[in-house]
Amino acid sequence: xxxxxxxxxxxxxxxxxxxxxxxxxxxxxxxxxxxxxxxxxxxxxxxxxxxxxxxxxxxxxxxxxxxxxxxxxxxxxxxxxxxxxxxxxxxxxxxxxxxxxxxxxxxxxxxxxxxxxxxxxxxxxxxxxxxxxxxxxxxxxxxxxxxxxxxxxxxxxxxxxxxxxxxxxxxxxxxxxxxxxxxxxxxxxxxxxxxxxxxxxxxxxxxxxxxxxxxxxxxxxxxxxxxxxxxxxxxxxxxxxxxxxxxxxxxxxxxxxxxxxxxxxxxxxxxxxxxxxxxxxxxxxxxxxxxxxxxxxxxxxxxxxxxxxxxxxxxxxxxxxxxxxxxxxxxxxxxxxxxxxxxxxxxxxxxxxxxxxxxxxxxxxxxxxxxxxxxxxxxxxxxxxxxxxxxxxxxxxxxxxxxx
Amino acid sequence: xxxxxxxxxxxxxxxxxxxxxxxxxxxxxxxxxxxxxxxxxxxxxxxxxxxxxxxxxxxxxxxxxxxxxxxxxxxxxxxxxxxxxxxxxxxxxxxxxxxxxxxxxxxxxxxxxxxxxxxxxxxxxxxxxxxxxxxxxxxxxxxxxxxxxxxxxxxxxxxxxxxxxxxxxxxxxxxxxxxxxxxxxxxxxxxxxxxxxxxxxxxxxxxxxxxxxxxxxxxxxxxxxxxxxxxxxxxxxxxxxxxxxxxxxxxxxxxxxxxxxxxxxxxxxxxxxxxxxxxxxxxxxxxxxxxxxxxxxxxxxxxxxxxxxxxxxxxxxxxxxxxxxxxxxxxxxxxxxxxxxxxxxxxxxxxxxxxxxxxxxxxxxxxxxxxxxxxxxxxxxxxxxxxxxxxxxxxxxxxxxxxx
Numbered sequence: 168x169x170x171x172x173x174x175x176x177x178x179x180x181x182x183x184x185x186x187x188x189x190x191x192x193x194x195x196x197x198x199x200x201x202x203x204x205x206x207x208x209x210x211x212x213x214x215x216x217x218x219x220x221x222x223x224x225x226x227x228x229x230x231x232x233x234x235x236x237x238x239x240x241x242x243x244x245x246x247x248x249x250x251x252x253x254x255x256x257x258x259x260x261x262x263x264x265x266x267x268x269x270x271x272x273x274x275x276x277x278x279x280x281x282x283x284x285x286x287x288x289x290x291x292x293x294x295x296x297x298x299x300x301x302x303x304x305x306x307x308x309x310x311x312x313x314x315x316x317x318x319x320x321x322x323x324x325x326x327x328x329x330x331x332x333x334x335x336x337x338x339x340x341x342x343x344x345x346x347x348x349x350x351x352x353x354x355x356x357x358x359x360x361x362x363x364x365x366x367x368x369x370x371x372x373x374x375x376x377x378x379x380x381x382x383x384x385x386x387x388x389x390x391x392x393x394x395x396x397x398x399x400x401x402x403x404x405x406x407x408x409x410x411x412x413x414x415x416x417x418x419x420x421x422x423x424x425x426x427x428x429x430x431x432x433x434x435x436x437x438x439x440x441x442x443x444x445x446x447x448x449x450x451x452x453x454x455x456x457x458x459x460x461x462x463x464x465x466x467x468x469x470x471x472x473x474x475x476x477x478x479x480x481x482x483x484x485x486x487x488x489x490x491x492x493x494x495x496x497x498x499x500x501x502x503x504x505x506x507x508x509x510x511x512x513x514x515x516x517x518x519x520x521x522x523x524x525x526x527x528x529x530x531x532x533x534x535x536x537x538x539x540x541x542x543x544x545x546x547x548x549x550x551x552x553x554x555x556x557x558x559x560x561x562x563x564x565x566x567x568x569x570x571x
Numbered sequence: 572x573x574x575x576x577x578x579x580x581x582x583x584x585x586x587x588x589x590x591x592x593x594x595x596x597x598x599x600x601x602x603x604x605x606x607x608x609x610x611x612x613x614x615x616x617x618x619x620x621x622x623x624x625x626x627x628x629x630x631x632x633x634x635x636x637x638x639x640x641x642x643x644x645x646x647x648x649x650x651x652x653x654x655x656x657x658x659x660x661x662x663x664x665x666x667x668x669x670x671x672x673x674x675x676x677x678x679x680x681x682x683x684x685x686x687x688x689x690x691x692x693x694x695x696x697x698x699x700x701x702x703x704x705x706x707x708x709x710x711x712x713x714x715x716x717x718x719x720x721x722x723x724x725x726x727x728x729x730x731x732x733x734x735x736x737x738x739x740x741x742x743x744x745x746x747x748x749x750x751x752x753x754x755x756x757x758x759x760x761x762x763x764x765x766x767x768x769x770x771x772x773x774x775x776x777x778x779x780x781x782x783x784x785x786x787x788x789x790x791x792x793x794x795x796x797x798x799x800x801x802x803x804x805x806x807x808x809x810x811x812x813x814x815x816x817x818x819x820x821x822x823x824x825x826x827x828x829x830x831x832x833x834x835x836x837x838x839x840x841x842x843x844x845x846x847x848x849x850x851x852x853x854x855x856x857x858x859x860x861x862x863x864x865x866x867x868x869x870x871x872x873x874x875x876x877x878x879x880x881x882x883x884x885x886x887x888x889x890x891x892x893x894x895x896x897x898x899x900x901x902x903x904x905x906x907x908x909x910x911x912x913x914x915x916x917x918x919x920x921x922x923x924x925x926x927x928x929x930x931x932x933x934x935x936x937x938x939x940x941x942x943x944x945x946x947x948x949x950x951x952x953x954x955x956x957x958x959x960x961x962x963x964x965x966x967x968x969x970x971x972x973x974x975x
Contacts, residue, residue, distance in 0.1 A: 236740065568774075
């Protein structure tokens with residue numbers, strides 16, 4: 168019987184999710200026990216829609232460009248499988264796994280995607296279908312538990328730290344500047360926003376860093392902004408989109424500065440940097456600017472960390488080797504075994520311990536409620552090391568897009 | 572008598588304004604007729620505040636980092652000199668020029684700064700003070716007339732085209748996506764926004780491009796967005812911050828979607844992408860996202876165009892040579908003398924022909940009111956060619972900051 172491998176991608180894109188995909192394909196190609204290597208388009212939706220492509224048919228030199236191409240080359244999806252394993256959807260999935268003779272399924276994704284790995288693995292065991300299921304981590308948010316960090320995070324904070332440095336240079340050129348509030352992704356945890364701290368190593372970091380891990384206090388914020396502006400005539404603030412007040416309410420949901428927010432849809436479209444800008448303008452009457460880093464955080468291949476992309480690729484390679492060795496219902500995790508020189512090993516963690524959990528920045532790494540200390544730098548700095556030289560053609564980076 | 576040279580920077584920062592500064596310093600250093608090389612901090616404000624530094628005292632290896640360091644290393648300013656040349660401010664300036672024995676003054680800046688060059692030159696002639704004054708162009712906006720283009724523009728559109736390409740990859744990964752509206756700088760002319768067109772060379776460009784040169788029609792916009800979304804399930808739109816309706820009113824000033832805009836300060840803080848997002852949401856009820864590229868457009872050294880930075884440096888070199896040859900009241904301009912291979916020469920243009928003018932995209936380069944044609948690509952593509960390998964330390968670009 169032919170044993171085929173299926174790989175798919177899920178959740179928000181990153182700059183290195185395709186490096187993991189490439190690792191899977193190139194390693195699976197070497198393995199004689201794997202007959203065909205299929206890709207499911209748009210995560211498990213490709214199974215429902217029968218959008219399954221044969222990855223062995225792609226020109227190898229095109230394929231190699233996946234190493235540095237951002238976003239999910241197979242397409243992505245946000246779908247949550249039903250809790251009830253007897254739901255008809257599982258039967259549909261089973262038919263597709265049988266049709267394509269899939270015995271190995273690798274799912275590259277974040278927290279929600281690991282929930283899919285968990286449920287599929289439980290289902291296959293329940294119906295006694297011989298398909299192994301393994302998760303490959305992917306998230307710029309770095310909010311997966313147990314693993315030291317997740318692929319995608321290093322490149323995202325390399326983008327953030329370097330961009331903050333460039334913004335710092337830009338705003339420093341006027342004698343009388345503004346309060347600049349930079350909004351960074353992160354609903355529940357502040358890992359990405361914390362990355363801005365690394366720019367401080369070049370004296371070009373933010374003055375204040377606000378994380379979801381610390382309850383946001385408006386009065387203290389305004390006092391600090393005013394004092395800093397008086398002293399420096401400019402302030403640089405980095406803030407997680409998900410900061411909350413002490414009642415647990417998102418600051419971006421605050422309506423004090425947005426009457427009629429339902430009518431005008433501010434909540435959906437505006438962000439926390441805008442809310443804080445209004446606050447600074449109204450309460451302190453200082454010149455202020457809101458900057459939202461937005462999508463660039465998760466697709467900025469031009470700031471790839473070599474460490475990150477190498478680990479993402481290796482996570483794909485390791486996943487193939489481990490699934491062929493019988494591992495199932497687990498996720499590939501990184502364990503930091505040495506700090507100097509930085510070194511990690513790859514481990515398999517039962518998916519029950521990972522799915523639907525959130526990792527937060529330890530409180531001992533946060534100081535003065537709006538800053539990170541040496542412990543964070545010690546943790547994060549190795550993750551942004553090393554650069555990748557990208558091939559340009561005509562001044563544009565030469566990315567690769569899988570024909571669908 | 573000692574003859575000293577003074578250089579200063581003015582207006583909004585760019586990624587290559589410091590390359591021009593380096594060109595000035597390194598060329599002036601070679602010239603025996605130049606005794607000291609001074610820098611005025613924050614443009615001509617440094618003269619009023621006596622913040623004049625001796626640039627020969629900077630370590631040459633530190634100085635070389637200016638080649639790729641963004642923002643204005645000497646600091647910048649936005650100041651308009653009085654129309655009346657008998658205003659006491661001119662007398663103050665004269666005293667400072669005399670104090671430091673300045674006989675050559677080079678001002679690196681954009682449109683407004685060329686107005687300063689014009690007035691100072693007129694003033695020195697009027698009072699018969701032997702100081703020559705020359706302008707070195709600098710603007711990401713590319714809105715200086717006569718010169719083929721301005722230093723800073725090439726790197727800015729290289730950032731824009733590559734970032735649009737990355738965003739295109741990011742948003743393409745979902746089967747059902749959003750309407751994405753990217754706001755790009757440019758109040759009067761659409762040169763920067765037009766740069767997004769270059770991403771189309773990799774089939775990763777915007778679907779629609781809206782420029783200030785074309786009156787914005789709301790109905791036509793909504794119809795196009797709806798049709799594109801129905802067909803593609805996602806739309807990528809690039810829009811200049813300065814688009815206006817047919818009455819000449821800025822779209823970002825439209826209050827139809829922002830009642831109480833004065834109270835909540837939307838005009839100052841919000842942008843046109845937000846206004847159009849509200850419009851799409853309200854009229855078409857489609858999922859929509861506003862992205863503002865913001866400051867990164869003018870400080871993204873990581874997307875330096877080698878062509879641009881080389882020309883910016885050369886503009887500084889040429890300016891020194893020309894001012895020593897007696898040129899005054901002029902600006903260095905680029906003349907494109909060959910297209911393939913692309914080649915420019917440097918010329919001197921009387922400042923009266925340049926100051927306070929605005930260059931627009933020719934209407935023959937615009938098609939269908941929301942797209943650019945081959946003529947623009949032909950013009951812009953040479954300007955983004957070539958890459959600069961930046962030195963990284965610890966994962967961060969190693970920039971240089973002049974101690975003030």
